[in-house]
Amino acid sequence: MSTKLLLAILLAITAVAFALGRMRALSLSGGKLSTLHSRPNYYGAYVALVSFLPPLLLVAVWLTVSPFNVNSAVRDSFPDSVKAQSSAQQSLAFGMVSTLAQGLPMLSEDELASIKQDPARLQPVFAGKGLAIAAEAQPYMLDSAATLNAMRQRSQLALVTVAIALAIAGAFVGLRTVAPQLRARNKVERVILGSLVVASSIAILTTVGIVASMLSESLRFFSVVPASEFFFGTVWDPRFAGAGASSAGQFGLIPLLAGTLYIGLVAMLVAVPVGLFAAIHMAEYATPRMRAIAKPLLEVLAGIPTIVYGFFALVTVGPFLRDISASLNGLATGNYTSFIQAQSVLTAGIVMGIMLIPYVSSLSDDIITAVPRALRDGSLGLGATRSETIKRVILPAALPGIVGALLMTASRAIGETMIVVLAAGVAARMQLNPFEPMTTVTVKIVNQLTGDLEFTSPQTLVAFALGITLFCITLALNIYALYIVRKYREQYE
Template sequence: MSTTLLIGILLAIAAVAYTLGRMRANAVAGGKSSALHSRPNYYGAYVALAAFLPPLIVVAAWLAISPFIVNSSVRDTFPDEVKAQSPAQQSLAFGMVATIARGLPKLTEEELRAIQQDPSTLQAVFATKGVAVAAEARPYMLESAATLNGMTRTSRLALAAVAIGLSLAGAFFSLRSVAPRFRARNKVERVILWALLLASSIAILTTIGIVASMATEALHFFTMVPAHEFFFGTVWDPRFAGAGATSSGQFGLIPLLAGTLYIGFVAMLVAVPVGLFAAIYMAEYATPRMRSLAKPLLEVLAGIPTIVYGFFALVTVGPFLRDLSAQLNGLATGNYANFIQAQSVITAGIVMGIMLIPYVSSLSDDIITAVPRALRDGSLGLGATRSETIKRVILPAALPGIVGALLMTASRAIGETMIVVLAAGVAARMQINPFEPMTTVTVKIVNQLTGDLEFTSPQTLVAFALGITLFCITLALNIYALYIVRKYREQYE
């Protein structure tokens, strides 16, 4: 039984339980709602929750745990020579078994017998069924695939039986507990309170999980490469070797961090003035008609995929800057050699800054608009001009929010990848010339995790060290933003 069908059955049982709970509440009260502690709807909701939540928790736990048990049992059926192989090779073998298991139900009995007699025909037969098998199957894989399908089917049937039985039992016992003085509303509201608490904790738990997963692999990396060589190294040369290779390259963070901050700085130089001035115009000077047209058009930039910005930089902005530099150089020296490369820091910074303009303008516009109207009227009433009011009253009042918006934009710039790949290149270099290519931390994370790799060598584990470094940088930005907000808020209040 599929999980979707099982959830549908549980919802149907819960709906019936809700109706029965309301009917029983009305029956025990003799048709007088005043005799009940709670409204009949609460009794119905209590019975429905008792019929749905416990089996739902069981389904979630079962689906999370059963694959590990089934997969481990299937691996135990592998021949001894396969068990003696490395964990990576065993994982590849199990991947083949899982692929074959997905294709077996599509075969006819004749096709299955033909494959059992000659396993070399499996790829051709599966190709006709739309199932791609990467390598030639071995005889034990067919048996393991059949075992995997059988255990998976048995697990799902057992799950369905347990979940449906638990749902019916929950509905039965909760119906028996319905009585005039039973506090159904308190029970239901307590469940809702726990649900709200769980929902509010998801972000925190997700952050903890991300940090824990990155930190674990990063610590593994630092057992292979000393931390001081990573954090203070000035050369990035990971020297990719074969799978499982332990040959160490040079994993200096400084060139990547310099490129990240340099490109982000150039992007902020473009985005902040344009976005902030646009926000001031739309909030203070634009007519309602102009605002209703300009604000949505400006925010369209935020909806463009970053890969499109990358193409724009690669095809338009980069070549334009390169040709422009050649023309300027020719007019000045007679030598038409370009001094701006198509892939450079300035190309990536300009295009990324264009992408960030709507973030700055939209957030700043909302913050400036939220400043109380009385402050504007009071300043103008005292004889200040509109520009003086903006500089000395509105912007100081909105400064904490604007700083938060700018730091949020900076975090967005630090995490950008596609624009940098296409507009700034992948060369890890340390230089201050904005007309030369550089790269960022995020680009190298993608490079280190591209392809079929094993997470056992420093060449791949370094991606987690880079990731935890980016997380720490973002956390520092957020802490600094909180400090600025509190400082200026106290001064203003």
């Protein structure tokens, strides 16, 4: 029986338990609901929870623990010659056993007997069943696969039996405890409150897990490469050095950090004026009809995948800037050589700025419209024009929120990857010319984790050091944005 079918059965038992609990509460009330502490539905929900939560917890624990026990038992059944091999070879052998276990139910007894006599027939037989075997299977693997299937079936059967029995027992106990004085509402609401606390804790626990995983791997990297060389190094060359050398490359963060901040600065120079002016227009000048059309269209940009922006930069913006620069250079000097490369800081910054426009405009628009109408009317009533009201009343009142929105947008720009890969290249260098390519921290994280790698070398572990650094930068920007908003926020009645 599959896990989905088991959950369906448990839900059916729970529904029956709810109905029986409600009926029992009604029968105990004798037609007078005032004699009950809680409404009948709470009694039904109480019995349903008692019937459903224990088996659900059992299923979660069983599905987590049982695979480890089964896999460990199968590995212990391997011959001693296999156990003497490395862990990687044992894992490969177990992978073969798992694949064989999937195909064994498809084989007839004659096919299985012929395979045991001649293991070379295994690949053709499995290929005919639609299963691919990467290497020749050993005879012991068939026995281990059969053992694996048998243990899995026994584990699943035991889970189904125990879970259904526990659900029925829970429903029986719940029905026995139903009484007019039972505080069913308090118990049900306590369970709901606990589930809400668990749901709200998931984000916190996820963040803690992400930070802990990056931090642990970063400490492994800094045990090999000194932190001073990483944070203050000016050369990024994470290749292995020649044979016999003690160094494993150079991991200077400064070129990557410079490229990240440079491209982010260009993007903000594009996004802030356009987004802020668009927000002012939609909040103060646009008619309701115009606002209803323009705002959704502008926010469509926020839903476009960043890889599409990268294609746009690579195919359209980059060649356009290159051709324009070649034309301008030709008119000025007669030499039609482009001084803007197709992949450059300017290309990535412009396209990233276009991507950030809806973030700036939407956040700023919400902040501007939150300014009380009385401030506008008071300024206009004193004789100020609309533009003077915006400059001297509305924007100063909304400035803390706008600054916070811009800082959060900057953290979004710093974390961008795909646009930079396609529009700015992967060259890690320090330079001030916006017409030349540079790269960012996120691009190098992708590069260092691309391919079939093991997390044992500095070339791979450096990605975690880059990730924790970028995390700290964006976290600092978000904390500072919240500080600005809370400290300078205006309080209106």
